[in-house]
Amino acid sequence: MPEYAILIYPAANRVYTDTSPHLLRAELEVFGDTVLSAEVTEIAPRRIGGVDYVTFTTADPLTERDIAFLANLSSLYVLFELTGELFRPLPAGPLAVFDSDLLTIQKYSGKTNELFTKLLLNLTLLAADRPQAMLDRRLHVLDPLCGRGTTLNQAMMYGFDATGFEVDGKDFDAYEQFIKTWLRTKRIKHDATSGAVRRNKVRLGRRLDIEFGHTKEDYKAGRTRRMSYLNCDTLTTDELLKGGSVDLIVTDAPYGVQHGSHRARGESSRSPRELLAAAVPVWTRALRTGGAFGISWNTHVVTREELTEILAGAGLEVRTGGPFEAFRHRVDQAIVRDLLVARKPAS
DSSP: OOEEEEEEOOOSSHHHHHHHHHHHHHHHHHHHHHTOSSOEEEEEEEEETTEEEEEEEESSOOOHHHHHHHTTOTTEEEEEEEETTEEEEOOOOOSOOSOTHHHHSOOOTTOOOHHHHHHHHHHHHHHSSOTTHHHHOOOEEEETTOTTSHHHHHHHHTTOEEEEEOOOHHHHHHHHHHHHHHHHHTTOOEEEEEEEEEETTEEEEEEEEEEEESSHHHHHHTOEEEEEEEESOGGGHHHHSOTTOEEEEEEEOOOSSOOGGGTTOGGGGSOHHHHHHHHHHHHHTTEEEEEEEEEEEETTTSOHHHHHHHHHHTTOEEOOSGGGGOOOEEEETTEEEEEEEEEOOOO
């Protein structure tokens, strides 16, 4: 049987580096169950020559399309085919259409690890009714608690459209400054507009809208993507977005601890449990039928059972069992993070 090894991406955060093999193993199993043509077996962390890998076997050799999917594993650095003691690197070209500093250049207290953000987006996409869309379709991603935009940036990296909601004005200002500077520095053709958000003559907040092309040729030809950041209460999501207009909802819920830049967030006046109970049904109205919802959270403030009940109460079908139960991990002493993904079924 063909055997392969994944060299794990060296994350800057030591705690995340230590848990990466465990998370990658579960993520790879989800890829195998959804989009790979070859059955994936014997997935296991393995130390070779003092270096950590995740190895696996397949019933048949990986196809080019299989490799194209695996190139987007969140913690994959290099994919090798193993033959005895020989490692043959495979040409794994990820979807990334921009330089990685779009994700890594921002540094601030409380930032969600960008590799974990990619993991959550991957799992959410694979839980939707069209997981093959990772390679084939233009998708619209919503992060209704977007902070300083890590999810928006990952969606941009994948060539998707993205919309974010964040009530904290400082986060909005910081992201607007960052993304405009980044686009100019990289000489990416774009058009950026900002202004007030109003509904029935009532001012709800501010918004930033950016239309951009991956290349100058794409921009000139009208092959553009869009990113919108709304500095509004997340409970206005269903007022400001058309029902069924997004393919994926991906968000990292408040952890119930204070992280410098997030002390002023309006959502912090509610407990994380109260916020999610109120917001999940609102967010779900923007999700198309067959679309998927992915959320990570601190298990110290909301139990898995409580959050599952909230998602199910909003009409979502939560994925359980197998690898979907294997993503719980420690972030620090105050945070043990887990995730849930669910699909919006036909009514």
